Amino acid sequence: MTDRWYQVFRRVRYALAWLIIALVSAWPPVAAETGPSCPVAALTDAVGFHVDLGDHACAHEDDSRALTLADMLAPEGAARMAPVAGGLVDFGFGASRYWVSVRLRNATDTAGTWWITHDIPAATMLRVHLVPDGGGADAAQTLLALTNRDRFGARPIPHRHLVSEIALQPDETAMLVVEYTTDQATEMPFFAETVAQFFERTQTETVQIAALTALILGMGLISTVYLYGLDGRPALAYGAYMLAGVALLVHLEGYAFQYVWPNAPGFNQAALPIIGTLLVVLGLFFVDRFTLARNHAPRLHMLVLFGMGLLLLLGVLSTVMIQLVWFKNLILLAIGLGTILQAVLAVLALRRGQSGAAFLVLGFGALAAAIIFGVVGYLTEGLFEQEYVGMALRLAFLFEAAAFSVAIALRVRAARRERDLALNEQLRLSEERLSLSEALRRAEDDRQRAANAALRSREALATAAHDIRQPLASMQLALTAGEAPQDRIASCLQYLEEIVRAGLDDNSAPLGTGEADPPSRYAQERFEAGIVLKNIEAMFGAEAARQGVALRVVGCGSHLVADPLALMRIVGNLVSNALRHAEPRRILVGCRRRPQAMSFEVHDDGQGIGQADLERLSLRGEKGTGSDGHGLGLAIVGDLADENGFQFGIASVPGRGTVARIEVPVLGRAWRPAPGETRKANSA
Known part of the structure; x- marks a missing residue:
């Protein structure tokens, strides 16, 4: 609460105190x-x-x-x-x-x-005497004689x-x-x-009081349940406040001593100030929590805490000091100020625009008016019957319960609206995070595709570099020997050009594009199988002669549909591996016609290799013992075979040699491995 409102509150409090004092001083006493x-x-x-x-x-x-x-x-x-x-x-x-x-x-x-x-x-x-007309004290009949130590059962008429x-x-x-x-x-x-x-009168009163009390209690409990769904502490404070209000009404009407504590006359004497102060304390606690005074009006919040402590102290002291007139006035004044403070908290919440604060002001205002009405009635003798105070309190509690029900309903609706807004905002943020995650995922996919493309390009470059070595070696041998037929050199250059196109040009597009799969680069065409074999003989004949290896290439006149360059590279790698690593005396290259395929075979009688080493050497980068190669020959053969739908098999026996076989569909029907199936070497 601001300093301005705090000063206003102090002035109102002082003015009310002086008004009460003036009324007490000026009201005429009962004539004696x-x-x-x-x-x-x-x-x-x-x-x-x-x-x-x-x-x-x-x-x-x-x-x-x-x-x-x-x-x-x-x-x-x-x-x-x-x-x-x-x-x-x-x-x-x-x-x-x-x-x-x-x-x-x-x-x-x-x-x-x-x-x-x-x-x-x-x-x-209390003593009640009935004295006959003209009789004295000795003729008096005592109808009732009670003290504050007598239980309820001591009454001759139990009412x-x-x-x-x-x-x-x-x-x-x-x-x-x-x-x-x-x-x-x-x-x-x-x-x-x-x-x-x-x-008839008392039964009617009982029904009216019971109905009003039940209605107040029911509305209070329902509001407590609704408020508990919003915030637990204010709900419990409100529930306790409503129970204290009902207890006050029940005590004021005399039902508490008759039904609740009939055997506790001492407590019945002190119950009114105890319940009254407790009621105001719980009301202050509820409205302080409900209006969040601690955050919005810290000074007023501290005043509320002080007032709650003072009221609790007065309630405890009332058990031994209630007979003192000044103490009674002090309790009434404290209760009156406490109810006014409740209304002030509600007014400040209304000024802040808190949902339901207007009905909170109406509820606390009605109760404050009823309590002040009762306080004035206690302080001014003979002004009006206290029965009116009881009726005013019942109506005020009923009105307050209804107003608080509306206030709590509005607060719950506002809280739900705030929750929905928060959920929508959270949903928006979640969507943004999801979009960001999706963008990151796409970026990661692009990065992975780019990495795959780069890896594929590096492998293509390595493959091309590996395949280029053989035609270059053939031309070098031809030129060194002084024999350089034009057709042989032209064939080598054409083969180099095809390798460069397949290995470099066709793999340049994926670099930096992020594409996962390279474009199709193996065009099938119909050609005579003997062309591949003649090129193999021209390419490796000089090198085989230099090494003292008898290279025999058996011609073939059959036709097939395939990629001739891929088939040339496969057979060339197989022959190159045999010359470089098998230490053979003879190499036989030829083809066989099968029902659905053309089988190209490379036989050598070299040192051979075990099955375990053969499977290992089929992997990219794996080299044999003492090899100065790059470990790409068999891997290149396998990759080219898979890409073109060929079936590749190799079998080797240590000390007896190796047989490598490539089966090419004669009509271009590409063979593809089934899902989960891996390429296996055929047995010899």
Whole structure:
């Protein structure tokens, strides 16, 4: 709360305190002087008969508490009695003994019985006497004699109100004298009615009170449940606050002593200030939590904490100090200020625009008005009956429960709206994160594709470099030997050009594009198988002769549909491997016609190799012992065979040689391995 509002609150508080003090000082007390005699109250047996005895009563305040019944029945005692001002028996707060008398007459022709209500719920002592007309103290009949130590069962008529029964003969007159002391309010409702009327009235009151109390309790519990779904602590505080309010109503009406603690008269005497202070404390705690005063008005929040502590202290001290008049006034003042502070918190929440704060202001405002109404009634004697305070409190609690239900409903709806907005924002952020994740995934895919393309390009370059070596070696041998036929050199150059195109040009596009698969680069065409074999003989003949190896190439006139360059590179790698690593004496290259394929075979009688080493050497980069190659020959053969739909097999026996076989579909029907199947070497 800002300094400006804090100063306003202080001024309002001081003005209210001075107003209460002025009312207490200026209100006229009950007249104690000798005045006109009190009229006789005529009792009848009419249906619905009810008479307010306060209009017929005389009263006296005995400051010394020394007067007895005999003293009050004596002529000088009767002279002390004065008519009750305003017809309401009320002396304000005081420690005196109070005497109230009224003359009653049976105005019927038959004997009658009436019940007299003289309810002092917190009386420390109460005696009711019926004195025959003209009789003295020795002829008096004591109808009721109770103290604050008596349990509820000590009442002759077990009812929440203190009631005495009188019986009068036809036209009989008698004086009813009530003497009492109390540590709390001195107001005494005082009326007579027939027994039937008493039960009809009290039953109607009970039904009304029970219905209102049940309605308040039900609305409070429902609101508590709704609020608990929003925030647990304010909900529990509100639930406890509503229970304290119901307990206050039940106690004020006398039901608590009758049903809840009938055997605890001591607690019944102190229950009102305890429940009242606890009610305001719980209300402050609830509104402080509900309006988030700790965050929005820290100074007012500290004032609330101080007020709660002070009220709790006063409630505890009331058990031993309630008989002191100044202490009673202090408790009433603290309760009044506490209810005003509740309304102030609600007003500040309304100024902040908090959802439901307007109904919070209405609820606390109604309750504050009812409580202040009761406080003024306690502080000013004879102003109005406390029954009106009870009715005002019941209506205020009912209105407050309804207003709080609406306030809590609005707060829950606002919280749900905020939650929906938060969920939508969270969904938006999640979508953004998902989009970012998707973008990152695509970037990672692109990076992986680029890496794969780069790896594929490096492998293609390595393969091309490996295949280029053989035609270059053939040309070098031809030129070194001084024999350089033009057709042989042209054939080598053409082969080099095809290798460069297949290995370099066709693999340049994926570099940097991120494409996962290279473009198709192996064009099939129909050609004679012998062309491949002739090129092999021209390419490797000189090198074989230089090494002393008998290279025999068997011609073939059959035709097939395939990629001639790929087939040339496969057979060339097989022959090159045999010359370089097998240490053979003879190499035989030829082809065989099969039903669905043309089989190209390379036989050598070299040193051979074991099956385990053969499978290892089929992997890219794996070299044999003592080899100066790059470990690419068999890997290149296998890759080219897979890419072109050829079936490649190799078998070798250590010490006897090796047979490599390539089966090419004669009509270009590409063979592809089934999913999960790997390329296997054929047995010899």
